[in-house]
Amino acid sequence: MVDIQPYKTGFLQKLGLSLSALGLLILAVTLFGVEFENNGLLLTVSLLSIFVGTSIYAIKTYISLPAGIKNHGIWFNSLTSKGLLGWITAVILTGFYVVLYWFPEYLGQGVKGAANTNLIALFNPLSDLFTGKPATQWFVYGTLYTLIITTLGIKFILKYRHNRYQIIRTIVVIIAQLFLAYLIPNIMEGLNSDKAYFAMDIKYFWPLNYYFFNDWHLNNMVHGGSLGMVYLVWGIIGFLVITPFLTYYFGKRWYCSWVCGCGGLAETAGDPFRHLSDKSVRAWKIERYLIYGILLLITLITLVVLYGYFSGSSTFLGLDIYTYFTHPYGFLIGAAFSGVVGVGFYPILGSRVWCRFGCPMAAYMGIIQRFKSRFRITTNGGQCISCGNCSTYCEMGIDVRAYAQKGENIVRASCVGCGICSAVCPRGVLKLENGKLEGRIGKTFSYKK
Amino acid sequence: MKHIVIIGNGISGITAARNIRKKNDNRITVISEESPFFFSRTALMYVFMGHMKFEHTQPYENDFWEKNKIDLLHDTVLKVDPNQKSVLLKTGKSLQYDDLIIATGSKSNKFGWPGQDLDGVQGLYHKQDLEKLTKSYKTIKRAVIVGGGLIGIELAEMLLSKNIEVTMLVREKSFWNGVLPNEESAMINELIKLHHIDLQLNTELIEIKDSGTGKVKSIVTSKNEEIECQLVGLTVGVTPNIDFLKDSGIEIERGVLVNEFLETNVANVYAIGDCAQHRTPTGGRKPIEQVWYTGRIMGETVANSICGNRSDYQPGIWFNSAKFFDVEYQTYGWVWAKPKENEATFFWKSKNEFKSLRLIYDKIGNHILGVNVFGIRLRHEVFDQWIQEKKNIEYVIDNLKTANFDPEFFKHHEAEIKNQFDKSTVCNLI
Ligand SMILES: Cc1cc2nc3c(=O)[nH]c(=O)nc-3n(C[C@H](O)[C@H](O)[C@H](O)COP(=O)(O)OP(=O)(O)OC[C@H]3O[C@@H](n4cnc5c(N)ncnc54)[C@H](O)[C@@H]3O)c2cc1C
């Protein structure tokens, strides 16, 4: 048994924090024009410091506490309760995304053939290693994204180490990001470097990958050799067969909280903010209009794009397809919603704003989950004491308690199956399950004879 | 249209109000001064520890009440006059009713200790207790908690989360030993000590000393030890909150006396929840039940009766749950601290985790009577059915897995449990 220590920041934790601060500092100073002799070395030092420092901090912090739910002080901490620190973080994150999407030259992205500078240049050696090409803002973003999911994923595992569902799920999240979304695509990009770009993350299906059917992307796959053809076929099977099939058996969680990159970030980096989601009925209404609206939108746009592709026309009803269809979607939904609002606003709106209000993939799977899936959250008879922990910590803003206190199963389109409601419930009321379709919805148990 | 007045906006009063509203359009007024809206008392600890904000303890949105035409009156009832069918309020007004539901809950016990009204002595029941503690905790270095029950352990966990040193005085020889059998009780003792709580068993409070300014300075125990402290938490149980009914003509004892239909001796007056005392309790239950779900069931039952379908209180087979720090506890059926004549016991305990399972079964009929479980979640529905259908103990052991309610991928112990059971029955045969 562990010897339980009081909640204090000791030497090791401070060391860990300093180390990861050092790593961040290296990244930060490049933004202000500081240049290094040996970018490869500095980048290694920086990324390693962040990884090791944060891990030391997390290990020391959580191992000295007994295994169990660790939510003390969440609503008193300025960072995690929409206090000043929360707002500052939101502004910085939002700013980062705005620059990343629309002003990458401020990060040092070389434009019009110019060499990279600043932060992007720091990543050149790593990019060179993979593909033999200099880094781009997307390479830098992908690398940092993967680092964050890995590092904070380890922290998450330690935090929920009493819960094997959380441990296994998070290991899969890390592997999916590290290998499927980052290493493999980058390595293949290197092997295939004579061909034009197409998305090589095997789980990045349409409609989350909204440009899958865009003419340039289709062309790049079609002309991308046998690999390109494999990706084309796989992508179509992925959204037509694999997605409905797995969602029927396991609910949308197989994607949203197990392998998805957006979900992966929300579950790890977003974990300290999950309770900030809006639980009101009003928010639920907005959610339904927005998310299905966006699913409809991307479906229509994709049909237009396909029409253009097969008819060889660049206009639809006299409107230019790029200017009036694909570009606005990419700008408004692909960038502004999923990135700037989706992640930038973590500390204000919670960690799953994009997944809940915007993601068309989630909408698509949500319909299956709601109407034809074996997945549900079962309520344990009459044990609920209406305490509200489950609803508070549901990142999707589902009022879990409203079902639990009636002894009713929770079958909701938006539930991503993160399992946190079940983890935080102090009375053992909730269980994520796959089971028979009949009797899935509605009341399950009556304590009266 | 009838006017139904409900005193108390806790789980029982509010369940009654909601269920009456579902059935008809009568005027409903709920009176309470504790909080503007219904909240979950069971979550007070989580608010203090920063897991939730107070608003999260409210299961319904604030406009729910107006939408459902349930009038909320922020007041306290001073007197009930059954002859006039009226209640007198603190603000001086009085209110006529056609049906009256008393759902006033409990209040913390105080046993007349010297110094029990000093500043720094408090219980944990009402929202106001939480507010008091939230104001005072920063100046507290050591707290003494008197009484070893479920609220006591919650208070201990709350104070520990603020790095306050805690002493617990427990009258029994082991924690909650009036309810828990020795092995489970010993396990919780161990858990308490692991959290660096100074657990003093076989010890009672004798007196609370004044610092000279009306504040707590220290306490003296039955072992004649004086412990300096700035807070004394009195968690020695709760009693029905019914003083205002004295001399009203409504018959009371420790609680408001009710029959199986939750009717008092006075027509059109009902009592439900923590404050009700059943004249003829059933199913081995106590006359006064101070748990969440019984309040809820009584609320549903009384709503039926008032809406013309006279119903008796049928809580079914006993169950309950709690959490001791990180260790969850559930129970179904009856498990007494000491087994009764006819009861046999099977007990399994994990070697290195706070997990245990106790099955109680009939010595002759061999059928399952109850279960106590720590650190493993069990399905209510399954055990309820097994106990009702009197499944025999071998069946229960063989099918334990169907009753498991732990999250997916959790470690299973059924095989180990069965192994031990098989060994123990072999021993019995020899
Ligand atoms: C800290 C704590 C933790 C608990 N944890 C659990 C648990 O885990 N599981 C469990 O089953 N139970 C638990 N309980 C017990 C459970 O909360 C009670 O059994 C339940 O709240 C009783 O509900 P009630 O509606 O009968 O009364 P209450 O909730 O007490 O509501 C009664 C209301 O009536 C008001 N009132 C009283 N007198 C008057 C008057 N004269 N005029 C107007 N209003 C009045 C009171 O202010 C109060 O608001 C816990 C209790 C506490 C205090």
Ligand code: SF4
């Ligand atoms: S309902 Fe539970 S499992 Fe589903 S998203 Fe909310 S917290 Fe996660």
Ligand code: SF4
């Ligand atoms: S956390 Fe558990 S006990 Fe609390 S409201 Fe949710 S289901 Fe009920």
